[in-house]
Amino acid sequence: xxxxxxxxxxxxxxxASAGVGRATAKALVKEHxxxxxxxxxxxxxxxxxxxxxxxxxxxxxxxxxDLVHDGAVSAVKQAVDGRRVHGLINNAGLLITRNxxxxxxxxxxxxxxxxxxVPLLLTQALLPELEGDPPGHVVNIGSMxxxxxxxxxxxxxxxxxxxAALANLTECLAEELKDRAVRCNCICLGxxxxxxxxxxxxxxxxPVGPDVVGSYLARFVLEGHNLFNGKVLPLALSTP
Numbered sequence: 001x002x003x004x005x006x007x008x009x010x011x012x013x014x015x016a017s018a019g020v021g022r023a024t025a026k027a028l029v030k031e032h033x034x035x036x037x038x039x040x041x042x043x044x045x046x047x048x049x050x051x052x053x054x055x056x057x058x059x060x061x062x063x064x065x066d067l068v069h070d071g072a073v074s075a076v077k078q079a080v081d082g083r084r085v086h087g088l089i090n091n092a093g094l095l096i097t098r099n100x101x102x103x104x105x106x107x108x109x110x111x112x113x114x115x116x117x118v119p120l121l122l123t124q125a126l127l128p129e130l131e132g133d134p135p136g137h138v139v140n141i142g143s144m145x146x147x148x149x150x151x152x153x154x155x156x157x158x159x160x161x162x163x164a165a166l167a168n169l170t171e172c173l174a175e176e177l178k179d180r181a182v183r184c185n186c187i188c189l190g191x192x193x194x195x196x197x198x199x200x201x202x203x204x205x206x207p208v209g210p211d212v213v214g215s216y217l218a219r220f221v222l223e224g225h226n227l228f229n230g231k232v233l234p235l236a237l238s239t240p
Contacts, residue, residue, distance in 0.1 A: 008035045008058060010085050011221055012076070012126070014067060014118075015092030020141065023214025024089060024221075029058035032218055037079055041066040049091045053089070059234065067092055067118045068110060071123035073125045086128040087221035090119035090166075091141040097155040097200050108158055115162035120169055127182065128207035135181040137225040139217065140170050141186040142232065144239040150188075153240050156200075163188070167232045174230025183225035187217065190236020 011028050015021035017040035026049065028034040036053075038060050046062040053060035063079050065072055094114045096107060121139050123130075130136025143149045146163025153160075163230045170186035177184060191197055191204035192213050213235070 007084075008033055009087070009222065010035045010037065010080075010083055011087035011089065012037045012039065012080070012085060012122075013089045013091060013123070014039045015141075016040050017042045017049060017194060020189065020192055020210045020213050020217070021091040022049055023210040024091065024217045025060060025214075026053060026056075027211075027215045027218035028221075029053045029060050030056045031095070031215065032222060033057035034086075034218075034222075035059045035061065037061050037076075038158060039063045039065050039067065056059055067122075068113050073121045076122060080126065080129055081125065083129065084132055085126055085136055086132075086134070087127070087137045087139065088122060088126060088130065089139045089141065089217065090122060090219055092118065093141065093163075093230050095159050095196050095200055098158070099155055100157060103158060103166050112162050112172075115159070116165040116169060116226055120173075123173060123184070126141075127180075130171075131181045133181060135183045135225050137221050138170075138173065138182065138184040139221045139224070140166050140184070140186040142167050142170075142186045142219075144188050144190045144234060147188040147232065148233055150234075170232060171230050180228070183229045185224055185228045185230070186232045187220065188232060188234045188236070189213065190234070190239045 013025040016025040016038035025036045043064045050062045101111045145160035163175040191206035193209045198223040
């Protein structure tokens with residue numbers, strides 16, 4: 001549904017310059033007429049996405065930012081500038097494939113910070129802008145690697161654990177915010193044909209591309225709060 005005659009709905013998408021995040025941001029602008037604050041640390045790719053979105057029903061506002069840096073959350077808050085935020089898609093993530101004996105404390109800290117801590121802190125900071133009618137919708141992008149009972153793979157212990165933390169965070173935030181006008185859900189993605197997946201699983205061809213997933217996520221962030229809250233939902237044809 002495209003917004004007409006009303007103020008455009010505003011959605012924040014992190015990790016928006018590539019893969020699923022890029023496809024989701026573009027779908028929100030093209031298919032739903034949203035204003036999208038698209039966050040990425042890759043300025044070149046973000047600028048390319050902004051050019052692709054020119055002339056579409058919505059508007060893409062690029063924000064070049066490394067979310068693990070000090071002050072990043074405050075910078076997002078400043079970019080929002082008090083406007084109503086209808087959706088927050090915590091998509092930015094780090095995937096490191098490494099055997100147990102090869103991990104360093106700094107690598108583990110960086111992975112958990114981006115995959116779990118940043119979504120918590122962004123949700124906290126943007127809570128006043130998310131509250132409203134209709135409810136604001138926080139969508140955390142998880143992984144089947146962090147989905148309870150799913151197939152696990154060597155080298156992905158820390159990544160899978162960080163995504164399990166994100167799933168649990170989703171459930172806890174939904175409970176904490178149940179009496180406020182904010183909903184929170186987690187979509188656990190299976191194999192999607194992205195550069196991140198190809199780097200982790202060389203030679204493997206994923207059965208679904210980012211455009212299909214991005215179109216689904218765009219609809220879900222705008223409409224899923226009507227049906228779900230505190231849910232950890234698998235979205236996967238394979239794992240991988």
